[in-house]
Amino acid sequence: AGYLLAPWLMALLTTDPRVRELGAVYFRVSFIFFIFYDTIATLAHVLRGAGEPGYSLAGMAASAATATVLMPFLVFGWGPLPGMGIGGAPLAVGVGRIIGTSVVMAFLFSGRSRLHLRLDHLRPDGGVCWRICVLGWPAAAQNLLERGSNLILVRILSLFGPVTVAAFGVSNRITNVSRMPAFGVQAAVRTLVGQNLGAGLPERAVQSVRLSMWLTGFFMGSVTVGLFWFAPPVVLFFGLAGEAADVGSLCLRILAVSLLFESARRVLAGAFHGAANAKPPMVVEGIVRWVVEIPLGYLAAVTLGMGGAGVWWTIAGGQVLAGAALFGWFFWWSAEGLKAQPLHIVRRPCPEEPAEPPRPEDGAP
Template sequence: MTQNKLILTRIFSYFKTAITGKEQEFTSGSIRKAVFMLSVPMVLEMMMESVFFLVDAYYVSFLGANAIAAVGLTESVLTLVYAVAIGLSMGVTAIVARRVGEKDINGASQAAIQSIFLGIVIASVISVLGILFPKEILGLMGAESDLIADGYGYTQILLGGNVTIMLLFLINAVFRGAGDASVAMRVLIFSNILNIILDPVFIFGFGPVPAFGVQGAAIATTIGRGSAVLFQLLILFYGWSKIKVSLKDIVFRAGIMLNLIKVSLGGIGQFIIGTSSWVFLMRIMAEFGSEVLAGYTIAIRVLMFTLMPSWGMSNAAATLVGQNLGAARPERAEQSVWKTGKYNAVFMGIVSVFYLVFAEAILKIFSNETLIVEYGALSLRIIATGYIFYGYGMVVIQSFNGAGDTKTPTIINFFCFWVFQLPFAYFAALVMDWGAIGVFWAITFAEVLIAVIGIIWFKKGKWKEVKV
């Protein structure tokens, strides 16, 4: 009993240190402790990111199937924005982590500024398209006229304000690369609190604020994320993290920018491949009606709640790989990946059992409509069957990115998503007439394939030789 108490006391002490961000040396000492110190705040950070989806889904579900479907279609398009943001953030994390491992904090700060410049430029282009063509975008996704009429305002605001998404991801990537994962976590907690408060106010109306319906969810989320970005900038400029930016750093540096683009292109490519696959899957799902689409949309948002913590552990592995390669300790980098992969697989295995048992109960939190619950629960169960593979696969793929080898995951994603998943989903769902079930199995099989190929490729060890 005394031994167990000591273990619990030590875990609590580590947890407290991880949350406060006091532990920032990850290139020496216990690998298990380093994984824990980075994973805890990163897991909480990613959970906070997924809370955006769940809160919006919960309140919008009161507005009916069309509103939920509009959110789902918009989010599927928005995943292309996430693809660019996450792809860039991979490059940022890899470069910042490598500079920090080399003890070059000034170089890390300069990379941070160039990433912000690049994010603003890309987001501006997407904003113009989102503001001018929201109805056409929903139409391309297969939405019917009444759904477009109800939901285009949501699309317009979220795409128009996508700079908040872009910068939130990029600046948090700077913090993660520096090992300041707790800072990124606190930013998203702040943002989510705002979103939780503002969502019902703008959706249903309160006092002088009129009821905006589904459009209100986009307004609340954009305000929440925008406020978080301002918080991030304050942290950067006032030096409340390891990375401090001053006015003299706000200049264009072509060499750093080109290096950032070079490292990020693979990351952007791999996520555009993955997320465009999701867009096409959503387009196939639109063939089966608003109720089926709504059930799938809710299920994906619920799945994201547990995929995000898994993504957090994967980001921890990426940071450990980058910093340890920068410190010329490749074997320690590899050990970090295998340990994190094991922990992630165990976590995902536990979650998969939970979904298999409680799928219907989870869906009924969001809707009482029979078809929505039926298809949402079915997609939860089928996709969760591959969760253990997701756990290992995510860590391995992110480790390539942490090393700056963004090309390898791009090739893997291209083969598994475009060559395998999309043709299989189309053939199974529409040709073989399996319906939505064909799409669900396509998702699971593709993710299992990614994990298997990723592990085989990782063992070859060529990622250790990448320079950034």
């Protein structure tokens, strides 16, 4: 469906015919590999949850390395290999995802991981699938709310020309890369909270969240200062020049203001997910994105005449609000009800486990 609807989807985002044409090509190639994007991400979460982030890292590294090596050849061509233009970029990423997925699957099926899979383990189990859906739908809805609001905000930005959209695209990617330490902490705290609650240690779970927040504040506070101070050379390095560089510097500085709060929100969302309580992040995401950011973004950009800066300031304010709201929600919830939190543990007998020998009765020799 995405492959067929790509031109229509681009028409929703921009009125520039050239941008629509190139975007449709990019969308169509991306949708071909869409299943591998989700597969490697899901398997990576599984391995992190099992306490084996190294195998997850190996798969992601293989994916990124493959995409990095292939992209210039597929985009620009090399020798007899013709360049594919913009379509070569998602093709390189897609091939990288296939390689990364294969690496992770090799760890799981070879027995090197403690999660030793066999083909018969892939047989669907209705009860487990239903439980996964019950626990996972809030996280899926959260991602949908986030991505959907981003599309609408980009559509608002497109009213002010391709320079504004390009400035936001580059600045947004820079802040996404800058949040990598927070993504690592998020993955770690998700595992720590889940394992400590599973072991019946709620106080230790809360303590791990507190330490994670301090760690996030230290790293992301430093990154925020660096991005704000060095915004002009950073956007120049990533290809913006002239008017686009000036607009990009302003956008990056505005988004950097809220970087610490957005990073904290993602870490706290990981803590909620680790506790099998994904609804609070979903609620905060829905209210902030759809009730605050979209209406105020349009009001500031169009009605008040602030242009693209109005959208960027709205995004930054929304990230501060979301981070503060989820911070208060988590520590209120942990103080009030975490100890009574029901644990959603699915225990299935493993066919490889030997049967427990019968115990002698009391008093037997």
